Amino acid sequence: MSAHVSPPSNAAQPTTLRQRRWSRRASALVSMLLCLLISRALYADSGVPLNLQARLLSRLCGYDRNFKARNGSTVNVLVVYRKSDPDSAFEGAGLAKAIAEVQDIGGLPFKVDQATFSDAESLAKRCRTDKIGVVYLTVGLEADTPRIASSLANLGLLTVGSSARHAEGGAVVGIGVEEARPKLVINLKQAASQNVKFKAEILSLARLID
DSSP: OOOOOOOOOOOOOOHHHHHHHHHHHHHHHHHHHHHHGGGGGGGTTTOHHHHHHHHHHHHGGGBTTHHHHHTOOOEEEEEOOOOOOOHHHHHHHHHHHHHHHHHOHHHHHHHHEEOOOOOHHHHHHHHHHHSSSSSOTTTTOOOGHHHHHHTTTTOOOOOEEHHHHHHHTOOOOEEEEEETEEEEEEEEHHHHHEEEEHHHHTTTEEEEOO
């Protein structure tokens, strides 16, 4: 009696293809992070270059499972800076320009605006009124970040800072430099309070704060 051999099952194929796609996307983000090392002498003391921060933001949002559900058809990005701080004002203008030049934010069309920081409550009001999806905090706002985080909790938006200290103070993400290397820092508690849920692919690349 000859044995019957069943053809190989394709049931796992869709999962495998999805895993390959996410692996390629994660690899692309890793490559972007690694490319920063080429010019690390330019930012070892001052942070990650603004144009690369903008590109990282564009891709980072695609790893947030709730990003499109929170923002709908268009993302409103608000770059916040301290007017009395020349470095903060300079970075704010540069970030707004750099973000305006990326193709999309997390796969969605977007609008970018700037705002001077006065207090956390006024910022939260602006975010509610204008349906802000991403708040980008510049240098000079690190000491204010805990109050900002408290005022933005439960609003359902992503806060990003241009240094690791922002995430340590309560921003969802900080884009910093550690040991002369670029590093994403993610505040998991704040992410949960703002309805941000990152995929494992991006969490594995970041320093996580509980």
